[in-house]
Amino acid sequence: MNQARSRLLRPALGLAGLAVLFGVWEGAVRGGWIQSGFLPAPSSLGPAWLDEVRSGAWVQAIRDSLTHYLTGLVAGSVTGTLVGLLCGALPVLDGLLSGIVRVLRPIPGLAWVPFAILWFGLNTAGATFIIAISVFWINFYAAYGAVRAIDPDLYEVAAAFGHGGFWARLRTVVLPAASPGVLDGLRTGIGQAWMSVVAAELFGVPGIGARMMQASSLLATDLVVVYMLTMALLYAVTDMLFMLVRRRLLGWQG
Amino acid sequence: MAIRETAASGTADVVVRLENIGLSHDHGRSFILRHVDLEIRAGEFVALLGPSGVGKSTLLRVIMGLVPPSEGLVTLQSRPAQAHRPAAMVFQDAKLMPWRSVRRNVELGLEGLGLNRAERQARAMSALELVGLADRAGRWPRQLSGGQRQRVGVARALTVEPDLLLMDEPFGALDAITRASLQRELLDIHARRQGTVLFVTHDLDEALLLADRIIILQGQPAGVKGDFMVGPRPHEGTAVRAMAGRMKRLIAGEADPGADAAYWQASEI
Numbered sequence: 001m002n003q004a005r006s007r008l009l010r011p012a013l014g015l016a017g018l019a020v021l022f023g024v025w026e027g028a029v030r031g032g033w034i035q036s037g038f039l040p041a042p043s044s045l046g047p048a049w050l051d052e053v054r055s056g057a058w059v060q061a062i063r064d065s066l067t068h069y070l071t072g073l074v075a076g077s078v079t080g081t082l083v084g085l086l087c088g089a090l091p092v093l094d095g096l097l098s099g100i101v102r103v104l105r106p107i108p109g110l111a112w113v114p115f116a117i118l119w120f121g122l123n124t125a126g127a128t129f130i131i132a133i134s135v136f137w138i139n140f141y142a143a144y145g146a147v148r149a150i151d152p153d154l155y156e157v158a159a160a161f162g163h164g165g166f167w168a169r170l171r172t173v174v175l176p177a178a179s180p181g182v183l184d185g186l187r188t189g190i191g192q193a194w195m196s197v198v199a200a201e202l203f204g205v206p207g208i209g210a211r212m213m214q215a216s217s218l219l220a221t222d223l224v225v226v227y228m229l230t231m232a233l234l235y236a237v238t239d240m241l242f243m244l245v246r247r248r249l250l251g252w253q254g
Numbered sequence: 255m256a257i258r259e260t261a262a263s264g265t266a267d268v269v270v271r272l273e274n275i276g277l278s279h280d281h282g283r284s285f286i287l288r289h290v291d292l293e294i295r296a297g298e299f300v301a302l303l304g305p306s307g308v309g310k311s312t313l314l315r316v317i318m319g320l321v322p323p324s325e326g327l328v329t330l331q332s333r334p335a336q337a338h339r340p341a342a343m344v345f346q347d348a349k350l351m352p353w354r355s356v357r358r359n360v361e362l363g364l365e366g367l368g369l370n371r372a373e374r375q376a377r378a379m380s381a382l383e384l385v386g387l388a389d390r391a392g393r394w395p396r397q398l399s400g401g402q403r404q405r406v407g408v409a410r411a412l413t414v415e416p417d418l419l420l421m422d423e424p425f426g427a428l429d430a431i432t433r434a435s436l437q438r439e440l441l442d443i444h445a446r447r448q449g450t451v452l453f454v455t456h457d458l459d460e461a462l463l464l465a466d467r468i469i470i471l472q473g474q475p476a477g478v479k480g481d482f483m484v485g486p487r488p489h490e491g492t493a494v495r496a497m498a499g500r501m502k503r504l505i506a507g508e509a510d511p512g513a514d515a516a517y518w519q520a521s522e523i
Contacts, residue, residue, distance in 0.1 A: 157349045160318055161363035161414070162339065172362070176353040252353045252394045 040222035045229070048222035057211065062230065065197050065207035068124060069234075072131025072200075073193045077186055079132075080139030085182070087140075088147025089166075089174055101140075109134035110199050122204045130200035135189040142185020146178035180253060183246050190242055194235045267296040268331060269418050269450045270317060270341075275326035276475070277309075277316060282324065285475035286312055290326070292469065292478060294418070299444055299451045301465035303458060305505055309476040310454040311346075314420050317452070318343050332417050337367045342416035344424045348407035350395040356406055357382065357391040363414040381413035382406070384443060401432035408440070412447070421453045425460070437463060458501060462489045470504045480504045 022042045028034045029041035036044070052058040087094040109130050120126035154173050158164070163172040201209025208227050215223035275290040286309045294300050302310050315321040317328055318341055332340035342363060350359045360378035369377070382388045385405040395403055404424055411419055425433040441464060444451060455461050461468045462484065470480035482497050 151349075153345070153347075153349050154351060156315075156320055157345060157351070158362075159320055160343045160345075161410070162366045163362075168366075172365075173351075176351070179353070252355075252396070254394065254396055 037219070037221070040225055044222050045226055048220075049226045052223065052226060058226075058230070061206070061208045061211045061227070062234070064124075064205075065201065065209070066234075068127040068131060068200060068205070068207055069193055069197050071124070072128040072196065073135055073189060075128065076132035076135025076193070077139050077189050080136040080189075081143045081182055081185065084140040084143025084145075084185075085147055085174065085178065088144045088178070089170060094144075105137060109196050113200075113203055116200075117203065124205065127197070127200035127205040127207065131193050131196040134196045135193050138189045138192055139182070139185045142188065143178060143182050146181025146185075147174055149181065150174065150177045180250055183249065187239065187242055187246070190238050191235060194231055194238075198231070268293050268329075269296050269298075270294045270331065270452075271327075271329040272317070273327045273329070275313070275316060275323045275328065277312060277321065278324045285324075287316070287323075287477070288475035289477050290471075294450060294452060296417075296450055297448050298467055299465050300453065300467045300469060301461035302452060302454045302469050302471055303461045303501065303505065304456065304471035304476065305507075306456050308471055308473075310456070310471050311422050313471065313476075314343070314422050314452065314454055317341065317418070318420055330418065335415070337364075337369055337373075338415040338417075339363060339367070340416065341418045341420060342411035342414050344404075344407050344411045344419070344421040346423050347427055348395075348400075348403040350403055350406055350410075352395050354395075355391070356387065356393050356395065356398070359395065359406055360410045360413050362410055367414070377413050378409070381409035384412060385409045385439070399432075401428055401436060404428065404436065405439075408443075412443070417450065419449055419451045421451065423454050423456070426455070426457075440464065458498060458505070461501075462494065462498060468501065470501060472504055472507055 025039070026042050029036050029039060040048070049058070083097075087097055112130055112133055116126040116129045120129055150173065154177060155169055158169055158172045163169060197207065198209035198212065201207040202213055204210060208231060212224050212227045215221075215227070270293070272290050272292040275287055275292075276285055277287040278285045290313065302313065304310050312321060316323050317330070319328075330340045350356075351362070354362070357375065357378050360381055361374045364374045364377060379388060379391060382391055385408055387402060387405050387409065390398065390402065390406075395406070398406065407424065411421075425436050428436065437460065453461075453464060466484055466487070468480075468482045468484060469478055470482075471477070472479040480501065482501065484494060484497065
């Protein structure tokens with residue numbers, strides 16, 4: 001009974017906080033505290049959104065961005081996790097790559113934009129590349145750290161019960177033991193990739209980011225906010241879906 | 255030095271024989287274990303007793319094959335039986351794999367023995383029954399108490415039907431009441447199974463309670479400094495008390511007047 005109540009209390013409080021924010025915001029614009037040119041009133045967002053939906057631009061922008069997002073996310077997550085796991089498990093590979101990692105790691109995804117345009121052009125591949133790079137590092141470090149944090153005694157237990165070789169260790173210890181860390185990395189990447197989507201599209205690849213740039217150059221601030229909220233919604237949905245999968249996979253953690 | 259043969263049980267099957275075992279981590283400049291000779295016969299419950307940090311657990315790992323010795327030879331006699339392992343180990347803190355259910359933890363050593371899923375499950379379940387945890391088979395390790403986790407650790411080792419069961423201070427981290435009940439259960443299981451056990455402990459009382467033979471590991475590098483047949487249980491009375499006194503002195507590293515004949519049988523004192 002109490003548990004059920006507290007489970008409902010938090011989302012209810014969250015919704016109440018949002019309602020207060022929008023209320024204050026609306027009041028501030030209507031009361032003339034903020035000029036609507038600087039910040040559109042929440043009540044003006046609905047009509048702006050409907051217009052955008054009717055023209056087909058909204059759905060098209062989401063479809064374009066989702067394509068960039070999903071391909072970049074999958075490419076960056078898979079390669080980052082794989083390289084991270086292998087570096088964690090193979091000291092030789094770890095040493096071999098440590099110099100390269102040190103050079104490349106501090107370069108932000110956005111700094112690759114000139115090369116993305118040069119190599120791939122102003123298209124889906126270019127945007128995907130930017131997203132994949134930023135996601136790669138998150139997953140690389142998550143997987144690497146997760147493998148390094150494994151209790152070394154578990155390798156001994158596995159060896160004592162006949163799982164001593166590299167592949168046997170990988171299967172019986174490394175992959176399951178690192179899975180919580182890997183999944184945390186994936187989750188961070190799922191959020192980070194949405195930020196990279198905007199960055200990757202700002203330089204002209206069609207999608208939510210490009211649409212926001214167009215809107216802001218026309219001073220259509222209501223449209224900018226509509227797309228900001230669209231991103232927030234898309235993030236919430238992807239994160240929720242991921243958490244459902246995660247809970248299923250990590251039941252043993254409680 | 256220590257021990258050799260014993261006339262009393264020289265004819266029994268030797269399960270494990272250590273010959274001149276030495277272990278060094280710096281290519282022979284210093285040794286952790288040196289000149290360790292030891293024979294354990296089928297059905298014996300042997301306690302390996304010595305001060306903390308002397309190398310008892312390390313010696314167990316050498317026997318298990320987890321640490322290769324720098325010198326000497328370990329010979330493990332294995333029955334020709336199918337689907338079993340020559341040796342199995344119970345670790346200090348159970349060391350269950352938290353992502354496996356209790357039953358799947360017990361199955362760990364059965365994987366790779368050529369058993370199918372149903373056979374693995376059946377064997378894991380009968381081992382869990384033996385330690386009284388059959389009703390917890392579907393739980394996660396985090397849902398068990400420390401004592402229950404160690405019971406699962408015992409089941410995991412027993413289920414591979416090892417010729418030699420190695421136990422590395424398995425009850426050291428438990429509270430006194432849980433430890434006492436697990437010690438009792440272990441004796442029960444041993445009485446029914448008639449297996450061979452090598453049990454590491456730094457606790458003389460625990461060694462006297464459980465074992466019918468106590469081996470003292472002491473020194474730097476560590477070697478076998480005494481080998482006591484404690485005789486039939488319960489281990490009490492003057493003879494055992496006298497032996498316990500000698501064990502204490504040996505563990506403390508004091509010279510023992512009877513060190514030349516470093517093999518004692520309870521009846522001899």
